[in-house]
Amino acid sequence: MEYSIGEFSRKTGLGIHTLRYYEHEGLLLPERTAANRRRYSEHDVAWAEFLLRLKETGMPIREIRHYAALRAEGDDTLSARMEMLTEHRANLAAELDRLHAHMEALDAKIAFYRAAIVECDKA
Known part of the structure; x- marks a missing residue:
């Protein structure tokens, strides 16, 4: 299943501004449609939930960025x-x-x- 940014925001509880920030920081990298609209997957939902867990357990954003970069590798x-x-x-x-x-x-x-x-x- 795919989600627009609004649908993904509702599903994850993350605000649209936060989602854009996370994308800017390289933490979430949604696919883009031909019209350049973000499309999030179930895989992105699981990743966002894990990002929130790291944040809620006190991992600094700098370390979360590093972890995300390692994951991307x-x-x-x-x-x-x-x-x-x-x-x-x-x-x-x-x-x-x-x-x-x-x-x-x-x-x-x-x-x-x-x-x-x-x-x-x-x-």
């Missing part, structure tokens, strides 16, 4: 792409550990306040 870059994703995953795991430590500290402070409130109510 083909299978010779599979190892490099896997290495990038492995490093990104390690960064996410470290961030989760930091967030978990913050949650524990907040939980301890909340427990302190709960206990203090109970003591105040007894008095």
Whole structure:
């Protein structure tokens, strides 16, 4: 199935301005019709979803561009792409550990306040 830019925007949740920006940055490269209109495929939908996942997990646009460039080069870059994703995953795991430590500290402070409130109510 093929999608116009408007249809693709609705399907992916990406704004038309964002799609044009992603094309300018080389992140999405839709086919063009004889009338020079963009035509997106199901393959583009899957790629856009993955781009969003990279963005939402904090990968900098510079690295996303590099990943997209490697992807465009083909299978010779599979190892490099896997290495990038492995490093990104390690960064996410470290961030989760930091967030978990913050949650524990907040939980301890909340427990302190709960206990203090109970003591105040007894008095």
